[in-house]
Amino acid sequence: xxxxxxxxxxxVLSNRVGPLSDSGKAGGLAVGLGDALRRRGGIWxxxxxxxxxxxxxxxxxxxxxxxxxxxxxxxxxxxxTDFYGGYANTTLWPLMHYRLDLAGFERRFEAxxxxxxxxMAARLSTLLEExxxxxxxxxxxxLVGHELRETGFKGPIGxxxxxxxxxxxxxxxxxxxxxxxxxxxDYDVIGFQTxxxxxxxxRYITDELGGEQVDEARVRLGDRTIIAKAYPIGIDAxxxxxxxxxxxxxxxxxxxxxxxxxxHQVVGVDRLDxxxxxxxxxxxxxxxxxxxxxxxxxxxxxxxxxLSRAELESYRDLRRELEExxxxxxxxxxxxxxxxxxxxxxxxxxxxxAGICRASRVGLVTPLRDGMNLVAKExxxxxxxxxxxxxxxxxxxxxxxxxxxxxxxxxxxxxxxxAGALQTAVTMPLAERQxxxxxxxxxxxxxxxxSWCADFLAELYAxxxxxxxxxx
Ligand code: ADQ
Numbered sequence: 001x002x003x004x005x006x007x008x009x010x011x012v013l014s015n016r017v018g019p020l021s022d023s024g025k026a027g028g029l030a031v032g033l034g035d036a037l038r039r040r041g042g043i044w045x046x047x048x049x050x051x052x053x054x055x056x057x058x059x060x061x062x063x064x065x066x067x068x069x070x071x072x073x074x075x076x077x078x079x080x081t082d083f084y085g086g087y088a089n090t091t092l093w094p095l096m097h098y099r100l101d102l103a104g105f106e107r108r109f110e111a112x113x114x115x116x117x118x119x120m121a122a123r124l125s126t127l128l129e130e131x132x133x134x135x136x137x138x139x140x141x142x143l144v145g146h147e148l149r150e151t152g153f154k155g156p157i158g159x160x161x162x163x164x165x166x167x168x169x170x171x172x173x174x175x176x177x178x179x180x181x182x183x184x185x186d187y188d189v190i191g192f193q194t195x196x197x198x199x200x201x202x203r204y205i206t207d208e209l210g211g212e213q214v215d216e217a218r219v220r221l222g223d224r225t226i227i228a229k230a231y232p233i234g235i236d237a238x239x240x241x242x243x244x245x246x247x248x249x250x251x252x253x254x255x256x257x258x259x260x261x262x263x264h265q266v267v268g269v270d271r272l273d274x275x276x277x278x279x280x281x282x283x284x285x286x287x288x289x290x291x292x293x294x295x296x297x298x299x300x301x302x303x304x305x306x307l308s309r310a311e312l313e314s315y316r317d318l319r320r321e322l323e324e325x326x327x328x329x330x331x332x333x334x335x336x337x338x339x340x341x342x343x344x345x346x347x348x349x350x351x352x353x354a355g356i357c358r359a360s361r362v363g364l365v366t367p368l369r370d371g372m373n374l375v376a377k378e379x380x381x382x383x384x385x386x387x388x389x390x391x392x393x394x395x396x397x398x399x400x401x402x403x404x405x406x407x408x409x410x411x412x413x414x415x416x417x418x419a420g421a422l423q424t425a426v427t428m429p430l431a432e433r434q435x436x437x438x439x440x441x442x443x444x445x446x447x448x449x450x451s452w453c454a455d456f457l458a459e460l461y462a463x464x465x466x467x468x469x470x471x472x
Contacts (some may be wrong), residue, residue, distance in 0.1 A: 042067070087112060158190070364392050
C-alpha cells in the first residue's frame with residue numbers, strides 16, 4: 001500500500017470505540033482499525049457505553065494515544081432503549097439476519113434511529129477537517145453518511161456492513177425501506193462481507209428503486225454513482241496463532257487435557273444470539289449421541305456463549321431455551337464421570353480462547369445466518385499444524401465462501417446433517433485433517449484484519465472529494 005497517495009486523517013465511527021493498544025483484549029477488528037488509524041493519524045468516534053441526562057449533547061470524553069484520538073459521547077437512557085435496543089437490535093438485526101418473525105417495527109424506534117444518526121453526524125462534524133476521510137461501521141449508522149453531507153462535509157465517506165444484507169424481498173418489509181437505502185447512497189464506498197450481500201443491496205437499488213448496475217463494482221441511483229463491493233473481513237491470524245502457542249495457552253491446554261481424560265472436545269464460541277444457531281447445535285449433539293452411541297462418554301461439547309443484549313426478551317428466551325436443552329441432554333446421557341454439554345457464559349481473554357480452540361478436536365460453527373463469523377477463522381489459526389482439529393461450518397456463515405474447501409460444510413437447520421459431520425470429524429484420520437487444515441490456513445492468513453482494512457481504505461482514499469464520480 002502506498003500511504004503517500006493516502007493523504008488525510010482517517011476518522012472512524014463505530015458503535016463502540018477501541019481498545020486501541022495491543023492489550024491482548026483487542027479482537028481482530030480493533031487490531032486492524034488500530035493499525036490503520038496509527039498509520040494515518042486520526043479519530044475513532046462512538047458511543048461511550050454510558051447513559052447520561054445530556055445524552056448525545058454530553059461533553060466529549062477524549063483520550064489520546066500518539067496521533068490517534070479516541071472520542072466518545074453518551075446517550076440518554078431513552079435514546080439507548082429506542083435506538084440501540086429498539087431499531088438497531090429489535091428491528092434491523094433480525095431483519096438483516098432473515099428473521100422477519102422476530103423483527104419489531106415501532107415508529108418510535110425509527111424516530112430514535114434517525115435522531116441518533118443525525119446527532120452522531122452533527123457531533124462528528126465538529127471534529128472534522130477538510131482533508132479527512134470518514135469510515136462508518138455497521139447497521140447502527142446506515143444514515144450517518146447522509147447526515148454528514150447535510151452538515152456540508154465533502155470528503156470521502158465509506159461504510160462497512162458487518163452483518164448480512166438480506167434479499168430485497170425481505171428488506172422491503174422494513175417500513176420506509178426505500179428512504180433508508182436512498183440515504184445509504186450518500187456513502188461513496190459501501191463494503192459488504194460477501195458478494196451475496198452486495199448483490200442483494202444492488203438488487204434493492206435496481207429492482208426496488210429503479211437504479212442501475214453500472215459495472216461489477218458500481219451502482220447508480222439518480223445522480224449518485226457509488227462503489228458497492230465485497231471486502232470479506234479477516235482476523236489478526238498471526239497474532240492469534242501466537243496466542244495459541246503461548247506458554248499460558250499451553251498451560252491451559254494441559255489442564256483441559258487432564259480434565260478430558262482422553263475424550264474429544266467439540267467447541268462452540270458465540271455471543272448468545274439467536275442468529276448463531278446454538279439450540280439447533282445442541283439438538284445436533286443430542287442426535288450424535290443417539291445415532292452414534294459409541295460417542296457417549298467419549299465426546300464433550302463445550303459451548304462458550306457470553307451474554308449479549310440481555311435487556312431484550314428474545315435474548316432472555318434464548319438463554320432459557322438453552323439451559324433447558326442442555327439440562328435435558330445432560331440428564332438423559334450424563335454419567336458420574338462425564339457431562340455431555342458444558343455451557344459457559346463468561347468472557348475469556350483472547351489467550352484463553354486461543355488455547356481452548358487449540359485443545360478442541362472440533363470447532364462447531366453453525367450460525368443460521370452470519371455476516372462473516374470470525375470464530376471460524378480463529379479456530380483455524382489456533383490449530384497445531386502437526387495435529388489439527390476439524391472445522392464444522394454452516395453454509396450460511398459468510399466465512400463459508402473462503403473455508404468451504406477445507407471445512408465440513410453443514411446445513412445448521414438439519415440436526416442429522418450436523419451429527420453426521422461431527423461423527424466424520426471425530427473419526428477423521430490425521431492425514432485428512434492436515435490436508436483440510438492446510439486448505440483453510442491459506443485464506444485465513446491471506447485475508448486478515450489488516451489486509452481487509454488496507455483494501456477498503458485504498459478504495460476510499462482513491463475517492464477524494466474532487467473525484468467523487470457521484471458528485472453533482
Ligand atoms: P459477532 O456477531 O460478534 O460479529 P463473530 O464474527 O464470531 O460474531 O465475532 C465474535 C468475536 O467475539 C470473536 O472474535 C470471538 O473470539 C469473540 N468472543 C466470543 N466469545 C467470547 C468470550 N466469551 N470471551 C471473549 N471473546 C469472545 C459481527 C458479525 C459477524 C462478523 C463480525 C466482524 O455478526 O458476522 O464476522 O461482526 O465483522
